Amino acid sequence: MGRRIVVTGVAGFVGSNLAKHLLDRGYAVVGLDDLSAGTFENVDERVEFHQADIRDSKIYPLLNGVDAVFHLAAKSSLTDCLAQPLEAAQVNTVGTLNMLEASRQARVRKFVYADTSAEYEGITEFPTREATVCPIGVYAASKHGGAAFCESYRRLYGMNITVLRYFNVFGPAQDWRRVIPPVMCSFIVRMLSGERPVIYGTGEKRRDFIYVDDVNDLHMAVLENPASEGKVLNAGTGANLSVNEVYRLVEEQLQTGLAPLYKPDLPGEAEITLADITESKKIGWSPQMDVREGLRRSICYLREHVLKQEAVSRHRASSDRRFASTGSGSAD
Ligand SMILES: NC(=O)c1ccc[n+]([C@@H]2O[C@H](COP(=O)([O-])OP(=O)(O)OC[C@H]3O[C@@H](n4cnc5c(N)ncnc54)[C@H](O)[C@@H]3O)[C@@H](O)[C@H]2O)c1
Numbered sequence: 001m002g003r004r005i006v007v008t009g010v011a012g013f014v015g016s017n018l019a020k021h022l023l024d025r026g027y028a029v030v031g032l033d034d035l036s037a038g039t040f041e042n043v044d045e046r047v048e049f050h051q052a053d054i055r056d057s058k059i060y061p062l063l064n065g066v067d068a069v070f071h072l073a074a075k076s077s078l079t080d081c082l083a084q085p086l087e088a089a090q091v092n093t094v095g096t097l098n099m100l101e102a103s104r105q106a107r108v109r110k111f112v113y114a115d116t117s118a119e120y121e122g123i124t125e126f127p128t129r130e131a132t133v134c135p136i137g138v139y140a141a142s143k144h145g146g147a148a149f150c151e152s153y154r155r156l157y158g159m160n161i162t163v164l165r166y167f168n169v170f171g172p173a174q175d176w177r178r179v180i181p182p183v184m185c186s187f188i189v190r191m192l193s194g195e196r197p198v199i200y201g202t203g204e205k206r207r208d209f210i211y212v213d214d215v216n217d218l219h220m221a222v223l224e225n226p227a228s229e230g231k232v233l234n235a236g237t238g239a240n241l242s243v244n245e246v247y248r249l250v251e252e253q254l255q256t257g258l259a260p261l262y263k264p265d266l267p268g269e270a271e272i273t274l275a276d277i278t279e280s281k282k283i284g285w286s287p288q289m290d291v292r293e294g295l296r297r298s299i300c301y302l303r304e305h306v307l308k309q310e311a312v313s314r315h316r317a318s319s320d321r322r323f324a325s326t327g328s329g330s331a332d
Pocket of ligand 1: 008012014034038052074114143175
């Protein structure tokens with residue numbers, strides 16, 4: 001395998017972590033993102049960055065001379081997908097098709113698609129194997145559309161494609177700015193700010209949480225091991241935690257004394273996710289991160305990045321107010 005890799009969604013949570021991981025291992029990374037959800041500050045300065053939409057024909061020349069594509073760009077918020085189903089399908093399904101077609105024309109040697117455990121929404125077999133899916137929500141259906149085109153291109157053109165079904169990935173650079181952020185960073189940010197964490201429903205829903213470095217390692221295994229060709233692989237740990245247990249683990253580290261605030265359940269979320277990782281282990285990978293240590297690192301990141309930034313913006317806002325109150329307004 002050569003050394004020039006495209007990462008789409010490079011300004012997002014998983015994409016930015018993956019890009020750093022690849023760069024640290026000597027790969028050259030071409031990063032694509034339209035910055036609709038991700039932020040430029042997430043992008044490592046060593047990335048050759050292109051602000052581009054994965055649906056655009058302008059991306060085609062960027063794939064020349066590329067050895068592998070990790071296709072992570074997506075509309076990834078469930079609530080946004082519900083609110084804008086056509087946009088979700090256009091980005092997650094048609095955008096994936098455009099990346100596949102561009103990769104086929106450029107003869108890219110490996111294509112890796114970031115699929116989701118939401119594909120298993122209607123499945124009640126736990127731990128869940130890769131063989132059967134039952135997407136229900138708009139997000140799941142739109143990602144399923146992307147996976148269906150991966151399978152189509154694999155069969156039609158013999159492309160070397162691997163589909164990774166991520167479970168709940170957590171770690172640094174997770175998108176804490178969302179209206180409803182992912183549960184771990186939501187708890188951490190609120191509790192560090194002295195606010196009670198919000199739990200939707202009873203808190204007994206269970207999720208298979210996987211630390212982002214373990215997902216990075218799985219990407220590397222997929223890149224390096226030819227046995228991954230044509231496979232669909234679960235990216236989970238094979239263990240799960242309830243939302244209430246997550247709260248207790250965060251509280252164990254932060255010692256805030258803040259009790260959770262329970263709000264009505266959010267519609268369309270699975271009760272349980274739990275990965276069967278037998279197939280993923282066959283390519284020489286297994287998750288390594290202890291959840292407490294993963295949380296500790298996430299807390300460090302959020303302390304450093306979020307709270308410092310908030311303090312700066314609060315300071316700026318109060319300076320702006322002081323400026324305005326002096327009556328020295330701008331000339332326009
Ligand atoms: N984070 C998880 O727990 C998780 C779980 C399952 C699957 N996934 C999948 O993994 C991938 C990465 O997830 P994430 O958590 O990093 O999401 P994210 O939202 O942080 O990153 C996605 C990135 O894609 C970019 N993007 C969106 N539309 C685009 C477009 N039209 N053109 C170019 N860029 C566009 C966004 O700006 C963002 O930076 C997604 O495909 C998601 O569906 C993530």
